[in-house]
Amino acid sequence: MEQKSVSLVEEFQRYFSIEQATTPAQLESVYKVRYRVYCEEFHYEPADACPNKMETDEFDTHAVHSLVVHKASGMPAGCARLVKADEQCLMPMEKYCAEAIDQEVIRSFDGRRDTLCEFSRLGVDGAFRRRPGEHESRFGEISALEFSTREQRTFPLVAMATILSALALSELIGRPNCFAMMEPFLPRLLRRSGLLARPAGQKIEYHGTRSPFYWETREGVSTLESDYKEFYDAILTDFAHSGSFRANNPVEKANDKPRRTHEPALLAPYFQPQFAV
Numbered sequence: 001m002e003q004k005s006v007s008l009v010e011e012f013q014r015y016f017s018i019e020q021a022t023t024p025a026q027l028e029s030v031y032k033v034r035y036r037v038y039c040e041e042f043h044y045e046p047a048d049a050c051p052n053k054m055e056t057d058e059f060d061t062h063a064v065h066s067l068v069v070h071k072a073s074g075m076p077a078g079c080a081r082l083v084k085a086d087e088q089c090l091m092p093m094e095k096y097c098a099e100a101i102d103q104e105v106i107r108s109f110d111g112r113r114d115t116l117c118e119f120s121r122l123g124v125d126g127a128f129r130r131r132p133g134e135h136e137s138r139f140g141e142i143s144a145l146e147f148s149t150r151e152q153r154t155f156p157l158v159a160m161a162t163i164l165s166a167l168a169l170s171e172l173i174g175r176p177n178c179f180a181m182m183e184p185f186l187p188r189l190l191r192r193s194g195l196l197a198r199p200a201g202q203k204i205e206y207h208g209t210r211s212p213f214y215w216e217t218r219e220g221v222s223t224l225e226s227d228y229k230e231f232y233d234a235i236l237t238d239f240a241h242s243g244s245f246r247a248n249n250p251v252e253k254a255n256d257k258p259r260r261t262h263e264p265a266l267l268a269p270y271f272q273p274q275f276a277v
Contacts, residue, residue: 007227008153008154008157008227009157009227009228009230009231011150011153011154012154012157012161012231013234014071014154015070015071015072015151015154016068016069016070016071016077016154016158016161017068017069017071018066018067018068018069018161018162018165018235018238019066019067019068019069020064020065020066020067020169020239020242021065021066021067021079022065026065026067027065028054029067029069029076029079030065030067030076030079030081031054031055031056031060032053032054032076033067033076033077033078033079033123033125034054034055034056034079034121034123035047035050035053035054035055036123036125036126037123037124037125037126038055038121038123039055041126042207044207057092059081059083059092059120060081062083062084062089063081063082063083063084064081064082064084064169064173065079065080065081065082066079066080066081066162066165066166066168066169067079068158068161068162068165070128072151075125075127076125077124077125077127077128077158078122078123078124078125078128078158078159078161078162079121079122079123079162080119080120080121080122080123080162080163080165080166081119081120081121081166082117082118082119082166082169082170082173082175082178083117083118083120084114084116084117084173084175085113085114085116085117085118086113086114087113087114091116091117091118091179092118092120092181093118093120093179093180093181093212094106096206097181097204097206097210097212099204100181100201100202100203100204100206100210100211100212101200101201101212102199102200102201102202102212105200105201105214109177114174114175115174115175115176115177116175116177116178116179117170117173117175117177117178117179118178118179118180119163119166119170119178119179119180120180120181122159122162122163122166124158124159124162128155128158129155160193160228160231161231161235163190163195164228164231164232164235165235165239166178167217167220167221167232168232168235168236168239169239170217171217171218171221171236172236172239172240176216176217176218177214177216177217178214178215178216178217178220179200179212179213179214180197180212180213180214181206181210181211181212181213182197182210182211182212182213183208183209183210183211184203184209184210184211187213192225193224193225193228194223194224194225194228194229195215195220195221195223195224195228196215196220196223197213197214197215197220198213198214198215199211199212199213200212200213200214
């Protein structure tokens with residue numbers, strides 16, 4: 001009997017779970033990933049300001065969070081958050097990078113800031129970003145973690161899974177207008193997956209060169225490459241059925257589709273945090 005081929009996305013779901021981080025334990029995992037990435041590895045934030053080795057800030061109280069977890073080890077692999085805006089609450093980019101933002105874009109949402117959010121604090125743990133030939137991580141030898149070659153082949157998808165999970169959350173909480181501060185090359189990489197981000201201002205030096213961008217979730221999802229669209233639909237359905245959030249519109253379970261035998265275009269394989277605020 002001919003064996004069915006398994007797509008890279010299906011392979012990813014075999015080894016990783018994608019979760020809404022709502023419990024204290026899940027949020028602790030999110031904050032620890034952020035500490036390792038933003039404080040220890042890239043030094044974007046001072047490590048001595050986080051004596052508990054968890055990176056948090058004032059925006060976490062009005063944000064929703066997603067978490068990618070390696071199933072076999074239980075290790076948190078990646079995280080992201082959506083910070084909700086309103087008429088009183090600024091987004092992080094408005095506080096720290098206001099001079100870079102096209103204020104006409106922001107003003108176009110006057111009276112409906114409750115549809116806005118900022119995608120930030122994307123982080124992928126270094127253990128899941130090792131380059132070929134690098135054997136050490138903060139956990140010691142990569143081989144000691146017993147990651148198979150087959151598993152490691154899915155690691156480049158951790159960042160994209162985290163991005164898609166944040167997109168799904170934006171739809172579920174009714175915040176379809178998303179902003180982000182990105183390194184200039186990242187929108188080009190996202191375009192490879194079919195996600196188009198529009199410029200929303202000028203470059204600024206903030207943890208390196210960054211620029212503001214925005215997108216509308218359903219519009220962005222509609223242009224995703226087919227494998228990623230299927231991946232997004234699966235995440236959205238799982239989140240909607242989990243009960244933690246209620247979608248504005250019912251999320252219908254995707255019809256069964258034939259498995260794809262080709263691999264989706266990947267982002268930069270060893271993804272660094274590009275959403276810095």
